[in-house]
Amino acid sequence: MSRPFLCERLMPVVGILVALVFSPIVHAADAGRAQEQAQRQQTQPGNNAPMWRDVRGGVKQTTQVRGVETNVLMQPSGQSWREVRPPMSLAGGLLIAAALLALFAFYQWRGPIGVHEAGTGKLIKRFSDAERLTHWTVAISVCILAVTGLILSFGKYMLLPIIGYTLFSWLAMFAKNLHNFVAPVFFFMLPVMIVLFVRDNLPGPGDLKWLLTFGGMFSKSGHETPSGRFNMGEKALFWFMVCALGVVLCLSGAVMLFPNFDQGRQIMQSANIVHVISALVMIFAASFHIYLGTVGQRGAYEGMRTGYVDETWAKEHHQLWYDQVKAGHARQHFADDAPDAVRAQVADGLKA
Numbered sequence: 437m438s439r440p441f442l443c444e445r446l447m448p449v450v451g452i453l454v455a456l457v458f459s460p461i462v463h464a465a466d467a468g469r470a471q472e473q474a475q476r477q478q479t480q481p482g483n484n485a486p487m488w489r490d491v492r493g494g495v496k497q498t499t500q501v502r503g504v505e506t507n508v509l510m511q512p513s514g515q516s517w518r519e520v521r522p523p524m525s526l527a528g529g530l531l532i533a534a535a536l537l538a539l540f541a542f543y544q545w546r547g548p549i550g551v552h553e554a555g556t557g558k559l560i561k562r563f564s565d566a567e568r569l570t571h572w573t574v575a576i577s578v579c580i581l582a583v584t585g586l587i588l589s590f591g592k593y594m595l596l597p598i599i600g601y602t603l604f605s606w607l608a609m610f611a612k613n614l615h616n617f618v619a620p621v622f623f624f625m626l627p628v629m630i631v632l633f634v635r636d637n638l639p640g641p642g643d644l645k646w647l648l649t650f651g652g653m654f655s656k657s658g659h660e661t662p663s664g665r666f667n668m669g670e671k672a673l674f675w676f677m678v679c680a681l682g683v684v685l686c687l688s689g690a691v692m693l694f695p696n697f698d699q700g701r702q703i704m705q706s707a708n709i710v711h712v713i714s715a716l717v718m719i720f721a722a723s724f725h726i727y728l729g730t731v732g733q734r735g736a737y738e739g740m741r742t743g744y745v746d747e748t749w750a751k752e753h754h755q756l757w758y759d760q761v762k763a764g765h766a767r768q769h770f771a772d773d774a775p776d777a778v779r780a781q782v783a784d785g786l787k788a
């Protein structure tokens with residue numbers, strides 16, 4: 437008889453012997469538990485605490501689910517996840533409220549940052565069409581994601597008591613679907629934004645001085661610290677908000693959006709915590725950017741909307757870049773061919 441054939445024959449016999457030796461021990465333990473449970477049912481009917489303790493302790497049970505969570509009847513870290521969410525959302529909500537209050541106070545004190553001299557009417561093409569299209573696609577998608585995300589995070593506490601279950605359930609479903617369908621737009625456009633804007637957000641001359649003086653933002657009548665095409669504040673926001681938080685948001689969102697890769701609830705919960713924290717910090721950071729891009733600084737919004745800025749705006753807000761444009765060393769250039777409608781918009785943007 438060959439050796440493999442012998443092994444094949446002997447294996448079942450060994451298995452039966454092992455089972456015979458150990459089964460009394462296992463059965464004795466089971467019998468002990470069953471007896472304990474039977475006694476408990478006498479004194480405390482309906483109390484299945486030992487069984488649930490086992491389930492919570494991670495003792496494998498039997499489920500019909502196939503995949504990474506086979507035989508996991510209860511996932512105890514779900515409880516920790518549930519407990520950690522409300523204080524985390526509250527902290528994020530307070531952070532955003534603090535940012536809005538700070539911006540409101542700053543606006544009351546400083547007002548819109550304007551230019552000291554009148555516009556010359558000579559325009560510079562500051563943003564290419566690709567840059568503007570990318571910027572607005574990302575900006576609009578982030579705004580939609582932020583509003584729908586806030587409805588999903590805070591709606592239960594802040595909207596449900598006011599608008600009631602019928603309207604809130606509709607709103608929550610709408611917000612969830614919109615969030616899920618807009619997310620891919622952000623996912624695919626974010627890398628494009630990084631590629632288009634990274635070059636002018638690399639460290640350059642004037643950055644340190646801008647940082648040390650905070651760009652002159654807090655001197656009410658003062659002039660801005662000279663900067664390149666983007667100042668150090670914009671660069672910090674680019675690296676922190678766009679590159680770091682944007683990428684973390686995309687990756688953590690993808691983990692939750694595609695649950696079909698066998699990642700399991702525990703990983704999804706961790707992704708959810710990372711996603712919520714980075715989203716709240718992103719909204720906090722974006723509020724400063726949006727403030728300066730709209731009511732906080734005259735002429736900036738028109739620059740991103742039309743692509744053109746007035747020479748005076750460039751000189752006063754980004755002097756080093758303006759010098760480069762004038763010397764013909766920048767990729768951006770003076771634009772004598774700007775349409776009249778654009779000229780009017782840019783001039784309007786500078787007016788007090």
Ligand code: HEM
Binds near residue numbers: 571575671722725739
């Ligand atoms: C309604 C929302 C927004 C408004 C009104 C807005 C407005 C503006 C404006 C006016 C500029 C031009 C600033 C300049 O000329 O120096 C700008 C630049 C820029 N914005 Fe926005 N923005 C918004 C949302 C966003 C969001 C959500 C992101 C990214 C997640 C973003 C990323 C950028 C980037 C990368 C630049 C170029 C400056 C740099 O690279 O540092 N913006 N934005």
